[in-house]
Amino acid sequence: MCGVTSSAHPPARPGRLPADLLVGLPVDLDEAAHRCLVAGFDGTAGVPDELKRLVDRGLGGVILFTRNVRDAEQVRRLTAELRALRPDLLVGIDNEGGGIGHLVGAGAPEVPGSYALGVADDPGLTGRCADALAGHLASLGITVSYAPVADLQHHPRNPIVRTRSFGAEPALAARHLRAWITATERRGVASCAKHFPGHGGTETDSHHGTAVDPRSYDELRADFEPFRAAVDAGVPMIMSAHVVYPALDPERPATLSRRILGDLLRHELDFDGVLVSDALEMKAIADRYGEAAGARIALAAGADQVIVAVPDLEVTLACRDAVLSALRSGVLPEERVREAAGRVRRLAVRYAAPAAGAVDGWDAGAGLEAARRAVRSLPVPSGVRGAHVVDLFPPPHPALNWGGEDLLTEVSAVDPTATGTAVSGEPADPAPFVEEILRASGDTPLVIATCDAGLHPWQERLRAALLARRPDAVRIDTGLPEGGALCSYGRGRVNLRAVAEALTGT
Numbered sequence: 001m002c003g004v005t006s007s008a009h010p011p012a013r014p015g016r017l018p019a020d021l022l023v024g025l026p027v028d029l030d031e032a033a034h035r036c037l038v039a040g041f042d043g044t045a046g047v048p049d050e051l052k053r054l055v056d057r058g059l060g061g062v063i064l065f066t067r068n069v070r071d072a073e074q075v076r077r078l079t080a081e082l083r084a085l086r087p088d089l090l091v092g093i094d095n096e097g098g099g100i101g102h103l104v105g106a107g108a109p110e111v112p113g114s115y116a117l118g119v120a121d122d123p124g125l126t127g128r129c130a131d132a133l134a135g136h137l138a139s140l141g142i143t144v145s146y147a148p149v150a151d152l153q154h155h156p157r158n159p160i161v162r163t164r165s166f167g168a169e170p171a172l173a174a175r176h177l178r179a180w181i182t183a184t185e186r187r188g189v190a191s192c193a194k195h196f197p198g199h200g201g202t203e204t205d206s207h208h209g210t211a212v213d214p215r216s217y218d219e220l221r222a223d224f225e226p227f228r229a230a231v232d233a234g235v236p237m238i239m240s241a242h243v244v245y246p247a248l249d250p251e252r253p254a255t256l257s258r259r260i261l262g263d264l265l266r267h268e269l270d271f272d273g274v275l276v277s278d279a280l281e282m283k284a285i286a287d288r289y290g291e292a293a294g295a296r297i298a299l300a301a302g303a304d305q306v307i308v309a310v311p312d313l314e315v316t317l318a319c320r321d322a323v324l325s326a327l328r329s330g331v332l333p334e335e336r337v338r339e340a341a342g343r344v345r346r347l348a349v350r351y352a353a354p355a356a357g358a359v360d361g362w363d364a365g366a367g368l369e370a371a372r373r374a375v376r377s378l379p380v381p382s383g384v385r386g387a388h389v390v391d392l393f394p395p396p397h398p399a400l401n402w403g404g405e406d407l408l409t410e411v412s413a414v415d416p417t418a419t420g421t422a423v424s425g426e427p428a429d430p431a432p433f434v435e436e437i438l439r440a441s442g443d444t445p446l447v448i449a450t451c452d453a454g455l456h457p458w459q460e461r462l463r464a465a466l467l468a469r470r471p472d473a474v475r476i477d478t479g480l481p482e483g484g485a486l487c488s489y490g491r492g493r494v495n496l497r498a499v500a501e502a503l504t505g506t
Contacts, residue, residue: 032341098112190237239278255303304341368498478495
């Protein structure tokens with residue numbers, strides 16, 4: 001892969017600035033600077049004292065993760081405590097559906113990921129799934145949803161978007177984004193289209209390194225269209241991508257680029273909502289610039305809020321200090337921060353507290369209906385009963401939740417005679433592993449499931465070894481389709497249940 005690479009000696013974690021460099025700002029400007037920050041924190045039992053002090057200074061929002069979730073009642077107590085500190089504090093979470101979310105412990109509705117919704121291609125059904133997710137958020141006191149994904153999945157080796165996307169076609173993605181945003185808005189929850197101007201054309205996950213999309217401007221234009229549709233649908237927030245687009249800005253990733261955030265998003269797409277950065281501790285920013293410099297540059301480039309998702313509040317404080325110091329020195333214009341804070345305040349007026357009636361019931365069956373329709377969009381084999389199921393899939397992404405779903409569990413739920421194993425990560429000794437599977441399966445049907453095996457050669461090797469001995473085995477893909485007999489189009493629980501039903505003829 002060509003393009004920018006991370007520094008061989010990444011900057012150390014940002015340190016706090018001396019207090020004498022942070023004095024002299026008017027109180028209202030200090031508050032405005034804090035409005036531009038979204039902080040993560042650790043724990044489920046209460047709000048840390050350092051976070052309380054940030055909220056007192058005007059912190060714009062907090063972002064919750066699995067580390068903050070034990071059960072639904074605990075989350076309600078936590079969000080109530082946060083809003084008791086300041087009623088206009090925004091409380092957000094990643095809530096895409098499928099295998100991407102942090103509210104499994106709080107009873108999140110079971111919906112498939114966006115790719116399965118695109119395969120089913122029923123915007124009304126997408127709206128019902130989005131409504132269920134948003135209604136559940138509102139019932140927990142969470143009113144910012146960092147979803148939906150507006151990226152187009154069109155690079156076969158893209159490691160991070162994949163089934164989080166509605167698909168590769170701009171028009172398809174656009175109609176499902178409109179449905180999702182409209183349904184979420186009805187619940188009084190702020191949606192956020194991400195990751196502008198599109199992360200689906202890269203071969204690198206920006207969590208782990210510098211991602212570059214080398215396509216020409218004309219090639220990139222198709223990726224803008226879902227975001228244009230989101231703007232037209234009234235999306236109140238857009239999240240930037242930590243991706244370098246040489247055709248748009250050869251120097252800086254979108255999060256730090258005035259050309260991309262200003263000229264393209266603000267002026268060409270006419271977006272006037274809150275522009276929020278992806279998390280600054282992701283290596284595409286942290287390794288090359290450092291989180292603190294990233295915060296300052298992103299705000300100067302046109303972002304309204306920057307997310308510092310790590311639970312270590314010292315990192316958030318260092319980012320805050322860098323912004324205050326830049327304001328004091330004039331490196332960061334005062335009017336830019338006041339403009340950004342004004343947008344955040346307007347967002348908080350609309351969404352900081354759950355809307356009346358927002359927590360009424362939702363369609364709990366919409367997700368499984370959507371997953372079933374996606375699976376059955378292609379011919380399925382006749383019912384396979386009593387199979388030995390081998391489910392191969394990569395370890396969970398460290399930044400995204402994994403609720404422990406596996407295909408064997410779902411097949412066993414509809415066919416108690418099924419046996420098998422779930423394998424998350426490459427076995428230490430593959431040859432004995434293959435022999436054990438062949439021995440255990442005996443004369444029963446063998447089912448081999450893989451998840452994006454093209455990105456994970458160990459899965460391809462194990463599958464090939466098994467098929468060489470059992471060419472009659474049924475293949476299942478649980479990521480993007482790769483030529484298997486069946487495809488779930490994702491690894492959310494309902495995705496796996498739907499493909500289990502199709503496999504067994506249930």
